[in-house]
Structure formats: C-alpha cells, structure tokens
Amino acid sequence: MSSFSDSNLAKKLNELNGTQQSIQTLSLWLIHHRKHSKTIVQVWLRELKKVTPPRRLIYIYLANDVIQNSKKKGPEFTKDFGTVMGEAFATGYREAGEKQRGSLDRILNIWEDRGVYTKDFMKNLRQKIAGGETAAHIKDVLKDDILTAWKESNPKKESTPRKEEKPRKEAPQKELTPKEVIPRKRRRKDEPEQLALKVELDSMKHDELGTYDTESLIKRLSALENSASCDAAIREKIAKLPPEVSDISQLAKLHDKDSARRLSNTVDNACILLTDYNKRLAEELDERKSVAKMLRAFINTQTEQLGHAEKRLQMEIYRRVI
Structure with a gap:
C-alpha cells in the first residue's frame, strides 16, 4: 500500500470516480492512514471546493464511506470530518441540480437514522446548509436588483402605441351535458x-x-x-x-x-x-x-x-x- 502524502492524496482524489469499487478502495486506503486524519480532511475539503458539482457529490460519498467504516477502529474521522461538514455540504449544494441535492439529503437522513452524529449536530448542520442557501439566494437577488436599476437608468425609446384591438364577440355558450361537465382525466407521464x-x-x-x-x-x-x-x-x-x-x-x-x-x-x-x-x-x-x-x-x-x-x-x- 502506497505511503501517505498530501500530493499523493490529492492525486488519488482527482482519480476518484463514482463507482463503488473506486470509492471503497480509496476509503480503505484513508482508514489505513487514519493517523493523518486531520490532514486528510483538510486536503479533502480543499479539493472538494475545486471540482464541479457532480464530483462534489462523489467526494461526500467517499467521506460517508470512511466515516461509517472507520467507527470500529477509532473516532478520528467522525470527529475530524464533523468539523468541516457544514462547509462541505454548503459547497456541495451550491450550483447542484435537484437530483444531486436529493442524494445529499439522503446521506443526511442515513446519518440521522443510524445515529452517526448526534441530533444537535445534525440540526446545526442543516441550519448551516440552509444558511449557505440563503446567502446564495441573497446574492442572486442583489444581482437582479442591480440589473433592474441599470435598465431603469438606460430606458429604451418609447415605441409607438399599439392600436386598441376591438373586443371579440364571444360565441354563445351552449348548455353542457353532464358528461361534458366532468373534465376528462389527463394521463400522467408516469x-x-x-x-x-x-x-x-x-x-x-x-x-x-x-x-x-x-x-x-x-x-x-x-x-x-x-x-x-x-x-x-x-x-x-x-x-x-x-x-x-x-x-x-x-x-x-x-x-x-x-x-x-x-x-x-x-x-x-x-x-x-x-x-x-x-x-x-x-x-x-x-x-x-x-x-x-x-x-x-x-x-x-x-x-x-x-x-x-x-x-x-x-x-x-x-x-x-x-
């Protein structure tokens, strides 16, 4: 098994893919080097911030596997990952699609069901995630406000008013039969x-x-x-x-x-x-x-x-x- 170093870990994270074998192999390597857990967590968070939203989910899958499979050997990873999970999940939610956010929520639900972290920790974690989402929403709102203000300061020339259209004569409605009153049920796609x-x-x-x-x-x-x-x-x-x-x-x-x-x-x-x-x-x-x-x-x-x-x-x- 190869020796541990920051550069070696970063290389392995970059080569990580979403298959179960790839995640479990790297997870075992990290658990083997659990004495470097603090460094591992910091490098993991640093690399997570660099990658695209889909790969952020893979990194969190890796952390989940390490946390749950290292319990018997010691609490190092559970404790050290816990210090950065708020920031990691907030980053994972950012720019993520609906499907990816659903996967992140399922991980949180599993941790709650299995008692991986305490109820207070999970409550604070969800609040941090919600806070990060709110901050991103405020940023988008400010962007829209700036765009609106710019449009108001650069008004376009008023176009010639359109001619008023004559109201159309509505055709007399015929009395509906009981069968016609009941709307036809639409067939759902699924x-x-x-x-x-x-x-x-x-x-x-x-x-x-x-x-x-x-x-x-x-x-x-x-x-x-x-x-x-x-x-x-x-x-x-x-x-x-x-x-x-x-x-x-x-x-x-x-x-x-x-x-x-x-x-x-x-x-x-x-x-x-x-x-x-x-x-x-x-x-x-x-x-x-x-x-x-x-x-x-x-x-x-x-x-x-x-x-x-x-x-x-x-x-x-x-x-x-x-």
Missing part, C-alpha cells in the same frame, strides 16, 4: 410505470407473500448486514494487493524465472480472491432485489389492511351515532 408496479405487487401478493412471514423477512434483512459489501476484512485484503497484480508495467522489472513464478502465484491468488468476492457481490445484489420486492409487497399489503380497518372503524362509529 402512469404506465405506476400501472406496471401495481401489477407486479398484485401478483406478488398471491405468489410470494404466502411463502414468508414477518419474522423470516426480518431475518433476511438482518442477514444483509453481514453481506459481502460489508465484509471489511476482504475489502482490506483487496486494497492491500501489490501493484504488480494490476499494473502491467511492473512486468518489465522481472529478471529471472523465480520472480516470474512468484508473480504468477500472486496473480492467481488475487484472481481467486476477486472471483469469489465478485460472486458473493452478485449473490448479494440478487438477494437485495428479492428483499426489496418483498418489502414493497409487504408495505402495500399493510397499507391496504390499514385502509380496510379504517373503513370498518368509520362504519362502526356511524352505526353507534345512528
């Missing part, structure tokens, strides 16, 4: 997707809901907490693989048969490790999709049962009143 989801859930009520109960669903959800993507030990092994495994230029350093044989064994072991891990990740992905479908069907069923219960309760109240 109606096909909603319809497809409803069909899927209706089919699952009969096909899948009978095959499990609440307890088994909870067990499957709990099992996902120990899935492949949460296996820090394997991820650390992958991060510690020597550069010779993936860097073809290292082949030029081979000078004898023994070193070539050792490299071949290392590559074979790395391939076995990665193949097994990729297989586990694929199985986890299938399991998550299956559990997600079950959850949607379960929630839909519970919602319907709640609606039926409310109707029965209203009927009972109505009978007693009468």
Whole structure:
C-alpha cells in the first residue's frame, strides 16, 4: 500500500470516480492512514471546493464511506470530518441540480437514522446548509436588483402605441351535458410505470407473500448486514494487493524465472480472491432485489389492511351515532 502524502492524496482524489469499487478502495486506503486524519480532511475539503458539482457529490460519498467504516477502529474521522461538514455540504449544494441535492439529503437522513452524529449536530448542520442557501439566494437577488436599476437608468425609446384591438364577440355558450361537465382525466407521464408496479405487487401478493412471514423477512434483512459489501476484512485484503497484480508495467522489472513464478502465484491468488468476492457481490445484489420486492409487497399489503380497518372503524362509529 502506497505511503501517505498530501500530493499523493490529492492525486488519488482527482482519480476518484463514482463507482463503488473506486470509492471503497480509496476509503480503505484513508482508514489505513487514519493517523493523518486531520490532514486528510483538510486536503479533502480543499479539493472538494475545486471540482464541479457532480464530483462534489462523489467526494461526500467517499467521506460517508470512511466515516461509517472507520467507527470500529477509532473516532478520528467522525470527529475530524464533523468539523468541516457544514462547509462541505454548503459547497456541495451550491450550483447542484435537484437530483444531486436529493442524494445529499439522503446521506443526511442515513446519518440521522443510524445515529452517526448526534441530533444537535445534525440540526446545526442543516441550519448551516440552509444558511449557505440563503446567502446564495441573497446574492442572486442583489444581482437582479442591480440589473433592474441599470435598465431603469438606460430606458429604451418609447415605441409607438399599439392600436386598441376591438373586443371579440364571444360565441354563445351552449348548455353542457353532464358528461361534458366532468373534465376528462389527463394521463400522467408516469402512469404506465405506476400501472406496471401495481401489477407486479398484485401478483406478488398471491405468489410470494404466502411463502414468508414477518419474522423470516426480518431475518433476511438482518442477514444483509453481514453481506459481502460489508465484509471489511476482504475489502482490506483487496486494497492491500501489490501493484504488480494490476499494473502491467511492473512486468518489465522481472529478471529471472523465480520472480516470474512468484508473480504468477500472486496473480492467481488475487484472481481467486476477486472471483469469489465478485460472486458473493452478485449473490448479494440478487438477494437485495428479492428483499426489496418483498418489502414493497409487504408495505402495500399493510397499507391496504390499514385502509380496510379504517373503513370498518368509520362504519362502526356511524352505526353507534345512528
């Protein structure tokens, strides 16, 4: 694993992309060098301010992975990142699109749900973000005011008045029939997707809901907490693989048969490790999709049962009143 330096970290941040593998690999490297957490956080914030809004979101994804996966080894990153999160999120929101802001909000919601930071900290963080948004809004308003004042100080020549148009005679309205009075329902753009989801859930009520109960669903959800993507030990092994495994230029350093044989064994072991891990990740992905479908069907069923219960309760109240 390469040594730590400011320039090396900046280079790795610039090479970072939005894939899970890229984020997790750099996250493990940072956790390995957690004794430099203060420097890491300062360089991270400095580089975050330089990049475009979409890449700011990737940097915050990285910080989220580091914070949540370094808890067991120490509180350094949670504490040090906490000192700059207000500024980082305010920068992340600036010029970000609606989709990117939604992703940032989801990270905040996850931190609140999992208790990553205290309630007071999250409240202050949201206030700082809102304050940054207000400042940006005021800046835009001032810009508009300056533009308006300039237009008023440079009026255009008055154009010749337009001739008054004669009012058009309105055609007599015919009496509408009951069918015409009711407006035609517009078809929403996402109606096909909603319809497809409803069909899927209706089919699952009969096909899948009978095959499990609440307890088994909870067990499957709990099992996902120990899935492949949460296996820090394997991820650390992958991060510690020597550069010779993936860097073809290292082949030029081979000078004898023994070193070539050792490299071949290392590559074979790395391939076995990665193949097994990729297989586990694929199985986890299938399991998550299956559990997600079950959850949607379960929630839909519970919602319907709640609606039926409310109707029965209203009927009972109505009978007693009468």
